[in-house]
Amino acid sequence: MRSFSFNAGVLGELHKRAGVILALVLLVVVASFLSDRFLTVPNLMNVLRQVSIVGILALGMTFVILTAGIDLSVGSILGLSVVIFAGFVDQTSVPLAIALGLGAGVLVGTVNGLGVAYAGIPPFIMTLGTLSFARGLSFIYTGGTPVPILDEGFFFIGNGSLLGVPIPSIILIVSLFVCAAVLTFTPFGRSIYGLGSNEDAARLSGVPVNRYKVAVYAISGFFAGLAGLVYSSQLSIGTPIAGQGYELDAIAAVVVGGTSLFGGKGSVFGTFIGTLIIGILANILNLNGVDPFVQQLFKGALIVTAVFIMGRSMRAR
Amino acid sequence: MDQTGTPMLSARGLTKRFAANVVLDGVDFDLLPGEVHAIVGENGAGKSTFIKLLSGIYQPDGGEMRLEGAPASFRGPQDSMGRGVIVIHQELSLAPHLSVEENIFLGHFPRRFGVIDRRHMREEATRLLQRLLVDIPPATRAGDLSIAQQQMVEIAKALSHDARVLILDEPTAVLDSDRAELLFKVMETLKAEGIGIVFISHHLEEIFRIADRVTVLRDGKVTGTADVADVDQEWLVRHMVGRGFSFERVAQDLSDRETVLVCEGLASPGRFADVSFTLARGEILGIAGLVGAGRSEIARALVGTLPVSSGKVTLEGRAARFSNPRAAARAGLYYLTEDRKAEGILPNRPVRENATIANLKAFLRNGLLSRRAENRFIADYTRQLDIRMAGPGVEIRNLSGGNQQKVLLARALSVRPKVLVLDEPTRGVDIGAKQEIYSFIRQLVDEGMSILLISSEMEEILRLSDRILVMRQGRIAATLQHSEADEASIMRAAALG
Numbered sequence: 001m002r003s004f005s006f007n008a009g010v011l012g013e014l015h016k017r018a019g020v021i022l023a024l025v026l027l028v029v030v031a032s033f034l035s036d037r038f039l040t041v042p043n044l045m046n047v048l049r050q051v052s053i054v055g056i057l058a059l060g061m062t063f064v065i066l067t068a069g070i071d072l073s074v075g076s077i078l079g080l081s082v083v084i085f086a087g088f089v090d091q092t093s094v095p096l097a098i099a100l101g102l103g104a105g106v107l108v109g110t111v112n113g114l115g116v117a118y119a120g121i122p123p124f125i126m127t128l129g130t131l132s133f134a135r136g137l138s139f140i141y142t143g144g145t146p147v148p149i150l151d152e153g154f155f156f157i158g159n160g161s162l163l164g165v166p167i168p169s170i171i172l173i174v175s176l177f178v179c180a181a182v183l184t185f186t187p188f189g190r191s192i193y194g195l196g197s198n199e200d201a202a203r204l205s206g207v208p209v210n211r212y213k214v215a216v217y218a219i220s221g222f223f224a225g226l227a228g229l230v231y232s233s234q235l236s237i238g239t240p241i242a243g244q245g246y247e248l249d250a251i252a253a254v255v256v257g258g259t260s261l262f263g264g265k266g267s268v269f270g271t272f273i274g275t276l277i278i279g280i281l282a283n284i285l286n287l288n289g290v291d292p293f294v295q296q297l298f299k300g301a302l303i304v305t306a307v308f309i310m311g312r313s314m315r316a317r
Numbered sequence: 318m319d320q321t322g323t324p325m326l327s328a329r330g331l332t333k334r335f336a337a338n339v340v341l342d343g344v345d346f347d348l349l350p351g352e353v354h355a356i357v358g359e360n361g362a363g364k365s366t367f368i369k370l371l372s373g374i375y376q377p378d379g380g381e382m383r384l385e386g387a388p389a390s391f392r393g394p395q396d397s398m399g400r401g402v403i404v405i406h407q408e409l410s411l412a413p414h415l416s417v418e419e420n421i422f423l424g425h426f427p428r429r430f431g432v433i434d435r436r437h438m439r440e441e442a443t444r445l446l447q448r449l450l451v452d453i454p455p456a457t458r459a460g461d462l463s464i465a466q467q468q469m470v471e472i473a474k475a476l477s478h479d480a481r482v483l484i485l486d487e488p489t490a491v492l493d494s495d496r497a498e499l500l501f502k503v504m505e506t507l508k509a510e511g512i513g514i515v516f517i518s519h520h521l522e523e524i525f526r527i528a529d530r531v532t533v534l535r536d537g538k539v540t541g542t543a544d545v546a547d548v549d550q551e552w553l554v555r556h557m558v559g560r561g562f563s564f565e566r567v568a569q570d571l572s573d574r575e576t577v578l579v580c581e582g583l584a585s586p587g588r589f590a591d592v593s594f595t596l597a598r599g600e601i602l603g604i605a606g607l608v609g610a611g612r613s614e615i616a617r618a619l620v621g622t623l624p625v626s627s628g629k630v631t632l633e634g635r636a637a638r639f640s641n642p643r644a645a646a647r648a649g650l651y652y653l654t655e656d657r658k659a660e661g662i663l664p665n666r667p668v669r670e671n672a673t674i675a676n677l678k679a680f681l682r683n684g685l686l687s688r689r690a691e692n693r694f695i696a697d698y699t700r701q702l703d704i705r706m707a708g709p710g711v712e713i714r715n716l717s718g719g720n721q722q723k724v725l726l727a728r729a730l731s732v733r734p735k736v737l738v739l740d741e742p743t744r745g746v747d748i749g750a751k752q753e754i755y756s757f758i759r760q761l762v763d764e765g766m767s768i769l770l771i772s773s774e775m776e777e778i779l780r781l782s783d784r785i786l787v788m789r790q791g792r793i794a795a796t797l798q799h800s801e802a803d804e805a806s807i808m809r810a811a812a813l814g
Contacts, residue, residue, distance in 0.1 A: 185685040187677035193666055194674045200660035204622070204652065205675040205728065206643040264665050 019310060020258050020273045027280050035287040043283070045166060051279035052168035053078075053227045053234075055272065057250035058257075059172075059179050060109075060223030062271045063216040065254050066183075067196040068263025069123035071217060073112060074224040074250055076134035077105050078243030081228030083138045086147035086238020089154050097154075101232075102225040108134050109221015113214030127217075131247070138240035146239040149232060158233030168230045172272075175223065179268040192216060196263030252299070253278055256306040278302065322350050323386045325513035326371065326402065326482050332379035333366050338707070340366045342537040343380065348482060348513040353504060355516045355524045355545070358534035359557055359719070359747040364517055367534065368484055371515070372404045373397040385481070401481035407490055408658075409467045413460030418442035420459050421474045445473040449503050465496040472503065483507065484515040489523055490745055493608055493773075501527045519747055521550050533557055558749045571597045571783055577767045578637075578650075578736050580619075583628030588614040589791035592628070596736060601758070601768045603782030605775070606811045610788035612771045613655055616738045620645040620652040633735065646675060649735035653725055655744060655771070661725050662713045669695050669709035671724050676731040698727035703753055719750030726757065737761070738769040743777060755781060775804050787811050 032039045057074050064071040081101040088097035108130055115126040149155075160167045183189035195202035195209050203209045227246075232238055257274025259266025281302055285295045324347040333341040341363045348354050358364050369375040371382070373391025382389050384400060391397040394404070411420045418438050419426075427437045442455040451469045459467060468488060475483055485504075489497040504514055504527055516528055524531055525545060532542040533556040541556040574597035584590040589611035596602050604612045617623040619630065621639040630637045632648055639645040642652065654660045663671050669688075672695045673680050680690045695709045702723040706716055713721055722742065729737055739758070743751045758781060762768060772778050778785055785802045787795040787810035795810035 187681070187686065190670060190677055190686060191674065194663050194670065197663035197666045198660065201654075201663055202674065204620075204642050204654055204660050206646040206732070207674065208641075208643055260665075264663065 017258065017267070017270055017273065020256075020270055020277075023306070023309075024273050024277055024280075027277055027284075031280055031284040034284055037287055038284060041164070043287075045161075045164065045169070047276075047279050047283045048169040048172075049166040050283070051275050052166070052172045053230050054246060054249045054253055054278075055172045055275040056168075056175060056223050056227040056230065057246055058253035058271045058275050059175055059268055060220035061247075061250045061254050062179070062257075062259055062266060062268050063183075063192060064123070064220045065251075065259050065261060066192050066263060066266055067213060067216050068199075068261070069116060069213070069216070070127065070251070070261075071109075071112065071220045072124065072127040072247050073108065073130040073134055074220060074227075075243040075246035075248075076131045076138070077108050077221055077224035078228040078231060078246060079138045079240060080108065080134045080141075081105050081225040082232040082242040083142050083147060083238040083240055085154075085229060085232040086149050087141065089149055089151050094151060094154055098229060101228060102222060105221040105223075105225025105228065106218050107221070109218040109224070110214060112221065113217030116217060117210040117213035135240070135244075138242075142238065142240045144240060146237050149236045149238060154233050155236055156233070158230050158235070168234070171226065171230060175226070176268055176272050183268060188212065188215070193264050196265075198264070249278070252303050256303060258310055274306075277306075324348055324383070325350050325385055326515075327383045328371070328380060329383075330380035331367070331370060331377050331382065333363075333370060333375060334378050340537050341370065341377075344534070344537075344539050346532060346539070346542075348515060350513055351508050351511045352530060353508060353514045353516050353528045355518065355528035355531040356534060357518070357521070357524060357531060357553060357557060359749040362534040362557070362747075363537040364534055365486075365717075366537075368404060368486055368515070368517070371397070371482075371484060372402060398478050401479050402484070403475040403478055403480045403482070404484040404486060405468065405471045405475060405488060407487045409464070409471055411459040411462075411467050411470060413458070415459055416456050417446075417453055417459055417462070417470050417473075418455035420470055421445060421455075421477050423474075425477070441477070442473070445476050446470075448476065448506070449473055450506065451499075451503070463496075464491045465499065468492070468500065469503065472507075480512060482513045482515070484517075486517045487519065487745070488516075489518055489520060497523065519745065521553055521748075524553065525550075554748060557747075558752075571600050574598050574600065577633055578769075579629075579631045581629045583615065583618065583630065584626050585614060585618045585623055586626050588618070588623065589788075592793055594786055594793070594796070596767045596769065598767055599762045599765050600783045601762055601770050601781050603778040603785040604769060604771045604788060605773075605778045605785055605807050606788030606794075608773065610811065611791040612788050613740050614791075615788075616652050616740055616769065616771060619738065620650060646732045646734070649733070650738070651675070651729050651732050651734035651736075652738040653729045653740060653742065655740035657718065657721055657725065657745070662721055664714040665712050667710045668704075668706055668713050668716065668724055671713045672698065672709075672727045673731060675728050676733075679731060694731065695724075695727065698723070698730070702726065702757055717747075717750075719746040719754075722746050722754065723750065726754070730761075734766065736767045736769065738771070740771045741773065742770070743772075743774065775807060778807070779803065 037043055061071055061074060081104050084101040084104050085097050088100055112127050112130055115121045116123050157167055162170055183192065191202065191207045191212055195207055195212060199209060231242055253275040254271050255261065256277055257270035259270055278299065281298060282295060285298060326348040328344055328346040331341060331344040344367060356364055356367065366375065370377050373393045373396050412423065421442050422438050427434045427441065439455055446453055446455065449469055449472060453466050453469065459470060462470065488500060492500060507514060518524060528545050530542065531545050533540045533553060535557060576595045577598050578596040581593050583592040592615055594602065606612050614623055618625045620642045621644065622642060625638060632650060637648060663674065669691050673691050677686060680686055682690055692709055698704065704720050704723045706720060713724060743754055746754065758768060770781055779802060783799050785797045785807065786793050787797065787807055789811055797806060
């Protein structure tokens with residue numbers, strides 16, 4: 001019966017994610033040698049704050065990628081929600097603005113899901129379409145000019161902290177645990193893995209495949225809206241170009257975190273660690289004054305190396 | 318057969334371990350030139366591992382291999398292929414969008430001035446296909462070929478690599494008996510050319526049809542090697558499972574049983590029409606017929622994955638035209654697919670999740686999925702069905718076909734169906750697991766479940782069914798009582814109407 005309980009709980013999670021966690025630990029060790037400023041509380045909090053937006057996007061992206069889909073529209077949804085927050089927060093109230101911005105994210109996500117699940121449009125194409133469409137909406141809504149945000153209370157979301165921890169990071173970590181719980185402990189979450197592993201088998205087993213597909217894109221849209229909330233509050237301005245290219249950072253975080261693009265394999269904890277790895281890499285390069293252009297090279301190499309190593313370890317099993 | 322020559326391929330004390338698990342234990346094996354050497358054994362006996370060692374996909378942990386007398390170790394499938402040892406896997410791997418000739422020469426195209434020499438390729442491909450006595454135009458798109466033809470192209474591809482040793486992994490599993498016979502003809506031709514053939518099959522009668530010698534594996538060890546002429550089926554079975562295999566028939570009186578499922582005039586355009594039958598509580602209704610007669614289609618229409626144009630279905634008196642498998646399962650009708658790989662298993666998920674996916678609600682405790690409840694469930698069926706695995710956490714793709722099927726049976730039962738549709742429940746399953754599945758099915762009907770059994774295996778249908786529907790070209794050609802059914806009466810109805 002030993003083997004029956006081995007994979008359970010946190011230990012099992014650590015065991016499965018050993019590679020990614022090891023990479024993170026290695027990176028931290030190397031980073032602390034490269035700069036004595038790295039392992040300081042203010043710097044680590046800074047890293048956490050900086051990764052929050054992409055980290056939140058990547059959580060939603062994980063749901064989509066677990067179903068063997070992809071969501072290219074998250075950067076644009078973020079942009080759309082940013083201009084909606086900016087447009088409404090000073091005119092109406094903070095709660096209403098938040099509801100509308102998040103609602104817009106869910107709405108675009110739902111459109112993605114309907115297109116993928118019921119119209120049978122490949123996820124790549126469907127979300128490429130909404131990538132352009134949502135960005136277009138942001139430009140139309142703002143007429144192309146950034147909208148300033150004046151509400152002081154709204155800034156707190158992006159810039160405040162609680163017991164020394166930045167609010168955006170708290171949002172990220174709370175979201176992380178909620179997502180993990182949904183994926184691990186609910187029939188919905190479990191079915192996501194199942195349908196990502198073999199959609200036809202899941203359907204024959206009675207999984208409501210189409211509905212759940214809509215749900216994962218809606219979830220991804222929601223988190224894109226949430227990331228937009230952090231973004232607009234941090235910058236206190238609603239710019240229609242917000243989040244351009246962020247979808248690729250989110251996908252990178254998911255992939256570095258060990259989630260398979262073929263679906264059915266991965267976790268939000270992995271994604272979180274992937275986010276940290278990319279964030280720490282950027283941080284250490286910054287601390288050492290590496291040219292931002294050159295940083296791009298490091299990030300690219302990291303993504304490819306990470307996937308290469310994971311691919312090898314999977315084949316070896 | 319030349320019994321005296323140096324073996325083409327030989328193994329001595331071949332051993333393979335995965336962690337603490339010894340899956341192959343000191344296997345000795347010889348393949349002589351021009352010999353068909355069959356390997357049989359239950360699922361999990363080590364056949365696949367053995368093949369993977371022979372073809373260099375795995376490296377042995379002990380023992381040695383020799384190729385035409387010289388010590389050989391293969392670094393990988395490319396290496397073994399380069400040295401004339403070629404495996405034709407059960408899952409064919411042609412590129413569907415390329416032509417037959419392109420597939421044959423993929424990776425080693427004949428070249429002239431640096432570009433593909435199309436004319437030379439066409440000639441060579443034609444020559445290879447003629448050598449196999451098959452009539453496939455080399456320019457045909459591989460995706461347009463039947464499975465049997467694709468297999469021939471795979472063999473032609475092997476010959477293009479100068480195959481000396483050909484390893485056929487369950488080649489007949491996807492063929493009907495006519496096509497299998499064609500394959501045997503080709504094997505005879507290759508034999509005559511001195512090629513050694515390793516032949517894996519679950520169908521014991523095929524061993525007697527085509528093999529010269531047979532080696533039996535059980536739990537990773539060789540339990541016997543013999544000339545086929547010297548042994549019988551009973552000998553094979555005894556060495557495979559270590560016990561005899563009974564084919565007893567069981568009859569039961571169903572006259573006073575209540576009717577559970579009624580199907581009246583069911584039709585699906587282009588697939589089947591006018592299908593009417595009843596199913597009693599605790600009855601096994603066999604559905605026999607040739608491939609393409611519309612048997613699986615009926616099952617799919619019942620659970621809502623194929624459209625129904627007319628007809629009426631009732632389940633325990635309630636209307637039961639379902640629009641999707643979920644609705645069917647909720648009402649107590651579950652369909653277990655014939656195509657385990659394509660629409661059965663969740664390959665990269667653990668056994669546990671594969672078993673529970675169909676009724677996750679049953680495993681909620683305080684509103685959350687309980688791993689303990691799931692493990693209890695799978696442990697229960699592991700015992701009942703003798704599922705062999707390292708534990709419920711292993712990915713199901715690592716299990717043998719028979720064990721996968723048992724897990725899928727557990728999945729089907731998790732919804733507690735009133736009517737269970739089993740489609741080819743023992744396809745690709747070895748004889749030991751088959752026996753276990755049969756007795757389990759009997760146990761289910763004893764407990765009051767009703768079963769629709771779709772099967773192409775005559776023996777299975779005859780052995781398990783209380784009544785038998787015979788389908789022919791989308792219609793019911795005959796309904797036979799257990800007492801009047803035999804192989805001849807079924808075949809007559811299926812083929813002649």
